[in-house]
Amino acid sequence: MTTTVKLFLALAGAVLAGAAAASLPAWGAAAAVLLLAASFPAARGLSRSLGQPLHDIREAAEKIAAGDFSARVGPVPGDEHRQLAAALDKMAARIQDDLSRLERVEKMRKDFVANVSHELRTPLAAVKAYAETLVSGEPQDVKTRQEFCREIEGNADRMTRLVDDLLTLSSLESGARSPTKEPVSLMRVAGEVVAALKPLAQRKRIVLRLDPFPDMPGVPADRGQLKQVFTNLIDNAVKYTPEAGVVRVHAAVGKGEVRVTVEDSGCGIPAEHLPRIFERFYRVDKARSREQGGTGLGLAIVKHIVEAHAGSVAIQSEPGQGSTFSFTLPLPS
C-alpha cells in the first residue's frame, strides 16, 4: 500500500470517527468521505503547485550563487511565491547591471591607458631618435642640428599638451575642480578668448567674428573652466577651417538658459563620426589632428565642463559645409 493511500485511509478514518463523535447522520459522514476522496487528487496537485514555485526559486537562487546572473525565476503562482521570485529576479538584474557597468568601466580604463601610451610613444620615439643622432655627432652642420633641436622641442611641447589635457580631465573627473560658481559674463570670456586666438586666425586669413551676446545676467559658473570651453571650441573651429574661411561666435537666450554657438565654414564632419566626437581621443582624421598639434581630448574636456555646469553640448555638421558646435548653460532664475 502506498503512503498516499495509507494517508487517505487514515484521514477518512478520522473524518468518520469525527462524524460519529459529532453524531452526524450516516449520509453526512459518507458525503464527508466522498468529498475527501474527491479532493485528494486536487490536494496532490495543490501540494505540487506549492512545491514547484519553491523549486524554481531555489533553482534560480543556486544558479545566481554559482555566478550565473542571467538566471531568472519568471512568473510563478501564489502571492508570496510571486513576491519572493520577483525580489530574487530584481536582485539578479541589479547584480547583472552592476557587473556590466564595472566591465564597461574596466574596458574604458584599459582603452584609455592603451591610448595614452600610444599617444606618448610617437613623440617619445622622435625625441629619442633626434637626440641619439645629435649625440653621435651627426649631422655636423649647425643648421641641421638646430632643426633637430626644434623637432625635439616640438615633440616635447606635444607631450606637454597631452599631459596638461590629461591632468585637466583627471582633475575634472575626480571632482577636484568641481565648478566654483560665481556670476560670469559670457560675453567678456568669449571676448578674451577671441582676442587670444585672433593671431592664429589671421595667419590663415580666417575671419573670426564675435557677435554681441544678448543681455543676460551673469551665468553662475567657474570662469577658468568656461574659458577653457570657449578656447577648445574656437581653437578647433580655426584649426579645422581652411584658409580664408569664417568662424562666428554668437549666443541666444532661451527658456531659462543661454545657448552659445561656434560656427565655422570648415571641413565639416561626416555623419558617422558625430555620435562619438565628444569621446576622449576620438578624431576624424588622426594624422590631421596631430599635424595641428591636437591631443584628441579637447571636446571631451568641453563636454565634461558643460555637463558639470548642468548644461549640454550639441553638434551639427556636414562634410564640406562646416560645423556648428553649441552648448547651453542654465541662467539664474
Ligand SMILES: Nc1ncnc2c1ncn2[C@@H]1O[C@H](COP(=O)(O)OP(=O)(O)O)[C@@H](O)[C@H]1O
Ligand atoms: N570645428 C571642427 N570642424 C571639423 N572637425 C572638428 C571640429 N572640431 C573638432 N573636430 C574633429 O573632432 C576631433 C576631436 O576634437 P578635439 O577633441 O578638440 O581633439 P583635437 O582637436 O585635439 O584633435 C578632431 O580631431 C576633429 O577630427
Ligand SMILES: [Mg+2]
Ligand atoms: Mg581640439
